[in-house]
Amino acid sequence: MAKTPLLSFALVFAAGFGFGFMYHHIASLAHEAIASESGDSLLPRLRSVEARLAVLEASKATAILPVLANGGAATTQRLDRAATAMSIAAGTDDGVEARLLQRKLGATSSKHRASSSSSPSKTKSLWFFVPPGVKGGEEVTVQGPSGSMVVTVPEGKVAGDKFEIVLRDSGGCPPGRKPYHIVLTAQDNLYQAWQTRIMYYHFQKLQRADPCSEMTGFTRLLSSPDGGRDAMSDEIPTVHAKMLSPGTGCQSTGENTCDMGFPVMNRPHAVTQFLAQLPASLTEEYVLIAETDHLFLKEPRNLATPTKPVCFPFGYMNAKAPELRPLVAKWAEDPDVVDPCGPSPILIHLPQLRKLTPEWLALSFKLKRDEEADKVFGWVLEMWGYTIAASRLGIRHLVWNDFQTEPSSLWHSTLDGDPHIYHYTFGLEYTLDGLPVTGVGDWSLDKRHFMGQYPPRHLDAPPKCAGRAAATLTAMFNEASAAIGDWPEDTAPHGTLGWANVNGPSAVNHAPALATEEAYQHSKLAKAVVARGAWQWAGKTPVLFFRSGRIYTPWGSGTWSIVGDAHHDAHHEAISVALGDACATWHLTFSKDVRTFTATRGKPWKPHTTKGTLAKPHANDASLPPEPERADGWETRHDQSAIAKRLIGSGPWAWQAVAPLAFLPNGRLFTPWGRGVWWPHDEQPNVIQCNFVGQKHVVTFDECWSFTSVREKDGDQATGTAKIEPPPKECKELQPGSSSDDEAEERVNT
Structure with missing residues (x-):
């Protein structure tokens, strides 16, 4: 007997012995159930035993599959019998795992049939009928082997015609590919509807561009009061979940049936329902939980493993922070192992999500009922529920900084790093000449402007000097709205211009x-x-x-x-x-x-x-010339230089984020540390030299609102930008009866 067949026989014998012992154990459970139960309580116990036997049968088939790789028809028959057994288990209470394994077995069986054929194919043909109202050259959404996909109807085809789509087999894709299914949590309202459509458009665009994409499936998980369908259920693959009762009716009952006045509680509640009714299109082992205001800049690589999910670090989710650590320690054994993550975006193995979700849901309710946790965790309480639940179960995340970015006009405005998801949770606010502002800008792109109506189809481009994030988000909005055929004509009254004056x-x-x-x-x-x-x-x-x-x-x-x-x-x-x-x-x-x-x-x-x-000169500025005389280093010819004309009176500026910095006529410089002097560089048109606090600097300006500085003494570098501070929240010195006001009047009179 050859060595390899002998080894195969030994492995099969060992596997058979082990599974035989497990069969004996499950049979004992069945005998015990019959002896101890009767009536209505007996049937569920027997169904549970039946489900376990089915799962064991399927596991046995997959365990010995590598050994029987050359078994031809016999192996295929084993897999088919296992899949049939799984169909029995799938309808039981213990059948959630069975349903996932059933799909996996189906895929494994198909792969084995393909590998057993004499000439493996690298392509697959799918046939579809042209839907009513669609003609050649137009795109339609169809259900493929790994979920929904967008295809183009061949030219010349009309409604009712049959057409073929040839797919490239996964065998032609790079090794290590791990497909995942996107689960988009959404609520039933217009505000999230238009966001969902834009998000889904860009998902489909990326998916079409790469036949080997790991983003192979998409499901919208829609929460609504009655758990019913909406107008987009036929447009986007959707699983429907019933929302918690609104309000705090269950606050004191201990029942987790209301949203406690915190609608985000519907997220773990909806995921719980999703796991109980996995859609037939979900054949992937991993899922990516996303939100409606996520846009894919590029496809996120699946870096998750069966034991370690992937998450994005949120700066406000630092369990080690002194102000948070005592409270986190009340709910988690060790705050040092609580990851700075929320439940979205995450890439996670489906069985691990099933393990985590009950604890996530239950803990979120416990935190909401705890007065201290509710006050401290605030609007991110449910996110803390997720990450503390994960730590309790011993789950640690791969924390991925480039998983997503959350730009505003004041931070990450250049899309720094290599982000994969754009989370547009913050508004982008600029003056018409491109200065970032706090509040509503003359140019403004904020999702909250469109709470009750769709955004207009063509949004005006941001100012030239606005950050790259503004140009990117505007372009992605415009591309999607232009491509979606039934984008409403009755949209919001403003796009990106005009919001600053809406309320006066x-x-x-x-x-x-x-x-x-x-x-x-x-x-x-x-x-x-x-x-x-x-x-x-x-x-x-x-x-x-x-x-x-x-x-x-x-x-x-x-x-x-x-x-x-x-x-x-x-x-x-x-x-x-x-x-x-x-x-x-x-x-x-x-x-x-x-x-x-x-x-x-x-x-x-x-x-x-x-x-x-x-204002009187600073105490350290006595040696400077009185205003408005020329400062040392400033010559008459400097008045006509391009950099002088640009800088004088512009701003306000900030040096290393400290404001205000002002470039005044005749070479006078105002800084937060005292007054100084400045003058244009003789040879470089966008460079100045300045002197303040006894130090000389060479400062280079870009074409917009930023500069870099090099200190002459030691080469130390600094940066600066134009910076508009937030508007006042109070100004007690300007109020009637202020002592500061009386003192100021006395100084003026003097």
């Missing part, structure tokens, strides 16, 4: 009141208040006026504009300063020499007045 001027904290450079050049007062430098208002400093109608104050950012006749002397003009809802709008009138001002607000018959003046 008080909603705007940065609107450029000086609409044009020409307006600035024609106003003597405008040029004077910018050129003078730092001002003091109600005893607080610095107050800095910048071109384009921006103002920096100790309380926050605002806007300013010229009122009056801009073609007369400065004392015939006045300035209006808007400091948002918290600090109101002020009317500033200046002295003839533009060194003091009076600020007034309120009704004409009952005004409130405060005073302002030019």
Whole structure:
């Protein structure tokens, strides 16, 4: 007897002996059930035993498959019998695992048949009928062997015609490929409906581009009050889940039947229902749980294993943080092994998700009922429920920084790194010249603008100097809405322009009141208040006026504009300063020499007045020339340089994120650390040299709103950007009766 057949015989004999022992154990359970149970309670026990026998039969078939690889028809028959046994188990309470194994056996059996044939094929033909209303050249969604896919109907075909699609067999794909199924959790509302359609479009686009894509399936997990279908159920593969009862009706009952006033609780509740009714299209062993405001920039690689899921690290989910650690320790044995993850996005082995979900759901309810946890964890409580549940079960994640990115106009605006998913949870807000702002921008792309209506089909492009994230998100929105044939015509009244003024001027904290450079050049007062430098208002400093109608104050950012006749002397003009809802709008009138001002607000018959003046030089600046004389290093020729014309009055700027930094005329420089001097570089048009706090720097500007600096002494590098601070939340010095206001008036009078 040859060596290999002998070894195969030994392995089969050993496997048979082991499985025989397990059969004996299960049979004993059946005998025990018959002896101890009767009536209605006996049938479920026997079905459970039957399911275990079926799973054992299937496991036996898969275990000896490698040994019987050359068994031909006999092996195929074994697999078919195992699959039949699994169909018995799939309908029982213990049949959830059986259903997944049944699908795996079906795939294994098909693969074995293919490998047993004399000439393995690398392609597969699928036949479909053209649906009603569709003609050649148009795309349709069909169900393929691994889930839904989009195909193009051949030219010349009409409704009812049969057409063939040839698929490349997975055998031609790179080794190590691990297909996964995307599960998109969604709620039944218009807001998430349009997000879902955009997300699904870009999923299909990536899937079509790569025949060997690991993203092989897609299911929308839709939560609705009645668990019923919606208008998109035929457009996108959908599993329906019934939502928890809204409100806090179960708060004190201990029953997990309401959402506790926290609708996110429906996520683990829906996943629980999903696992109990896995769709027939789900043949993958892994799933990626996603949200409606996720967009695929590129296909995420499946880095998960059967024992380690993949997650994205959230900065606010740090269990080791001093303010969180004591509370996390109350619920987890060791906060050091609680990963900084939430339940989306995650890539996870399906059996592991099934193991984790009951604990995730139960713990989320326990945290919500705990007063301290509810207060501290807040809107991310259910995320803590997930990651603490994972740690309790000994599950650690592969934490992947590039899994996704969450840009805003203030961070990650350049899509730094190599992100795979764009999570557009934060709005993108810019001025029309590309400065990032806090609040609603003149150019604004925020999903919350479209709570009740679809976004318009064509969104205006972001300003040139806005970050790459803004251009990317706008393009992805526009591409999807243009490609989706029934995108509504009745959309929101604004796209990316016009939102700043929706709620009136008080909603705007940065609107450029000086609409044009020409307006600035024609106003003597405008040029004077910018050129003078730092001002003091109600005893607080610095107050800095910048071109384009921006103002920096100790309380926050605002806007300013010229009122009056801009073609007369400065004392015939006045300035209006808007400091948002918290600090109101002020009317500033200046002295003839533009060194003091009076600020007034309120009704004409009952005004409130405060005073302002030019700020005194910093104590360390006594050696600097008095304003507005030229600083050392500044020459007359510098007035006409391109960099000087660009920088003077622009801003506000920040050095290493510290503001304000202002480039004033005649080479004067205002910094948070004291005044300094600056002058254009003689040879490089986009470079300046500056000196402050006794240190010289060479500063290089890009074409937008950023710069890099090198310190002359040691080569130390720094960076800077234009930065508009948030609007004021309070300004007690400007309120009636403020002692600071009285002191300021006394200083002005002196």
